[in-house]
Amino acid sequence: MVDLDSCTQKSTDELKQAVLDRVANRDGDALGQKVQFYKAELAALVAELQRRNPVPDAGDQIALVQGVWLSLWSTIPFQDIFPGRIRDQSYQIFHPDGYYANMARYAPGSRLPVLKKLSAWLVAYDFMLIQRYEVRDQQWLIQNVGVEQALRLRARPFTAPVAEAWFTKAVASPKVTRMKHLDQPTTTKVEKILQATPQLEHLYCDSDFRIVKTQRESNQRASYTIAVRHL
Numbered sequence: 001m002v003d004l005d006s007c008t009q010k011s012t013d014e015l016k017q018a019v020l021d022r023v024a025n026r027d028g029d030a031l032g033q034k035v036q037f038y039k040a041e042l043a044a045l046v047a048e049l050q051r052r053n054p055v056p057d058a059g060d061q062i063a064l065v066q067g068v069w070l071s072l073w074s075t076i077p078f079q080d081i082f083p084g085r086i087r088d089q090s091y092q093i094f095h096p097d098g099y100y101a102n103m104a105r106y107a108p109g110s111r112l113p114v115l116k117k118l119s120a121w122l123v124a125y126d127f128m129l130i131q132r133y134e135v136r137d138q139q140w141l142i143q144n145v146g147v148e149q150a151l152r153l154r155a156r157p158f159t160a161p162v163a164e165a166w167f168t169k170a171v172a173s174p175k176v177t178r179m180k181h182l183d184q185p186t187t188t189k190v191e192k193i194l195q196a197t198p199q200l201e202h203l204y205c206d207s208d209f210r211i212v213k214t215q216r217e218s219n220q221r222a223s224y225t226i227a228v229r230h231l
Contacts, residue, residue: 007048015052016209019045023073023226027087034075038224046211046224049204058135061205065094067229068160069210071102074225076214082106082127089158092227094133099171100142103128105158124154128163130170133200140200160230 007015022041029037055061069092071079079085084107093101106125128148134141148170152158204211208229215222 007044010048012049012052015045015049019049019211019226020072020228027071027073031075031077031080034073035221038075042224046203049211053202053204055202055205058138058140058202061140061202062135064205064207065202065210066096068093068164069227070230072226072228074223076223076225078129078216079104082125086124086158089163091160091163091230092225093164093167095167095171097171098132098134099145099167100131100133101128101163101167101170102131103163103167107154122154124152124158126150126152126158126166128167128170130167131198140202142198142200144198 010018019042022045026034026037055064070088071090071092079090079102086105086107090104091101093103104127106127126149130145130148132143132145148166150166156162199215201213202210203213203224210225210227212225212227213222214225
């Protein structure tokens with residue numbers, strides 16, 4: 001258990017490093033474990049970092065977040081709606097045109113029927129949730145736009161440049177979302193996500209480190225994401 005008093009004695013860089021050290025190799029934990037872990041190990045650190053947030057103004061954060069970020073640890077349930085997420089190939093990308101994407105590569109899993117017949121080392125499933133963002137009245141407003149899906153050779157890594165190019169192409173020619181490759185229960189979950197109006201708040205935001213609080217609906221439990229800029 002980390003107490004707030006000990007956090008106030010640390011420098012901001014020490015607090016950031018303490019967060020990174022604690023979440024290392026923990027993103028694969030079950031969601032319930034992560035929720036308890038946040039309360040016990042991260043909440044006090046995050047509270048102190050929030051107090052020191054160098055860019056608290058939401059409007060000023062827009063320019064700061066442009067680019068590609070790696071999601072290191074998160075309690076957002078939808079990120080693991082499919083089995084087998086490859087965690088070092090999970091990205092958040094902000095474009096200056098107001099589009100935002102959460103995307104990741106997934107290894108073949110039992111709930112992707114099309115992959116049952118294919119060798120695990122041959123094919124990967126890449127998924128992208130496309131959103132629009134703006135800041136109004138000092139609040140981030142997020143609108144879900146749609147999803148993109150792709151089956152690709154797993155031998156070709158889902159690198160940041162590949163993700164960036166895919167995102168750029170997707171928003172250049174938006175089309176009606178049509179779910180593919182998924183079973184009906186998972187399709188229903190994704191469609192429900194698309195109907196939500198997520199809330200987003202940067203508890204801490206600088207040029208290379210972000211702590212993000214999100215809620216899919218106002219009456220749901222808040223989720224937290226630790227992200228670092230992709231170099």
